[in-house]
Ligand SMILES: NC(=O)C1=CN([C@@H]2O[C@H](COP(=O)(O)OP(=O)(O)OC[C@H]3O[C@@H](n4cnc5c(N)ncnc54)[C@H](O)[C@@H]3O)[C@@H](O)[C@H]2O)C=CC1
């Protein structure tokens with residue numbers, strides 16, 4: 227894609243992700259393969275990118291800058307970097323707790339920069355939640371990290387492919403805690419935030435949302451679980467009175483079929499592994515993860531750190547490209563809204 231360099235383009239911050247994972251690989255390959263219509267600035271250790279490019283046998287112009295506003299329009303092969311130093315030189319495929327503070331610092335600076343208008347959006351390649359938690363901080367995901375940083379009362383994780391959008395009521399919590407987290411309040415907050423952002427960020431005038439039940443067969447009239455009768459159905463009824471177009475609760479095993487999906491804008495799953503396996507089966511490698519409900523724009527890849535592939539050249543950069551393009555589109559739309 228060729229940028230119209232006469233127009234101001236959004237500044238998109240891209241964090242490096244876990245340095246021992248495929249984050250650096252896919253940043254280097256994606257930014258080398260195509261030009262994006264934006265100003266892209268990578269928050270990373272430039273030495274990490276240079277050394278990974280060498281490992282991968284890729285040529286890229288890795289250029290350090292001092293401030294985001296110095297970032298020029300992106301050109302194929304150019305990687306502008308706001309330097310953040312790693313604690314130690316990382317090795318592809320080998321996690322090291324010493325670099326966890328580096329990873330968190332890239333996220334902190336990206337969030338701060340976005341909150342203060344230095345960046346128009348953040349794109350996050352994957353981090354390794356386990357190695358971050360081993361430092362003693364509780365890190366359950368970027369979603370919750372940026373929620374805390376932005377002091378947002380409620381956020382929604384939504385993943386999208388060309389054919390479907392799947393949002394979640396609960397995100398990163400143990401399965402045993404899901405039932406108690408499904409409350410009138412959590413469902414209402416998530417559905418209202420989802421509905422609002424589908425309207426404002428995706429220009430869907432009256433979003434139709436398919437809602438999964440929690441239990442098999444959506445509880446089978448209470449014989450296979452009571453959450454539908456006690457919580458989900460009454461909450462959806464109340465929300466319908468506000469004018470929301472909600473279908474369900476439907477049994478999750480048949481909700482994800484064309485009969486329903488073709489006539490709706492988004493599916494809402496009650497928990498992570500109810501909705502995301504379907505989404506990933508439909509488009510792993512080309513889906514985007516978007517955090518709704520934040521005052522800033524944040525998109526991400528649909529995959530994890532793939533430690534087994536780091537430095538091998540086998541990592542697919544498709545999802546990162548989609549995540550960058552979504553961030554650009556959303557930033558452009560936001561600018562339109564604010565003018
Ligand atoms: N946005 C984020 O920061 C995310 C982070 N994670 C974290 O990543 C770590 C590893 O998670 P896993 O469950 O092992 O998932 P994973 O996505 O890293 O790997 C699952 C499988 O998919 C393959 N794979 C992943 N990305 C690929 C790509 N771009 N190209 C080709 N193959 C790819 C891997 O080689 C592996 O076989 C965990 O700590 C998890 O929390 C997981 C999902 C998202």
Ligand SMILES: NCC(=O)COP(=O)(O)O
Nearest residue numbers: 366367368369370515526
């Ligand atoms: N399965 C999605 C995932 O783990 C990504 O979460 P987040 O880091 O975007 O919160």
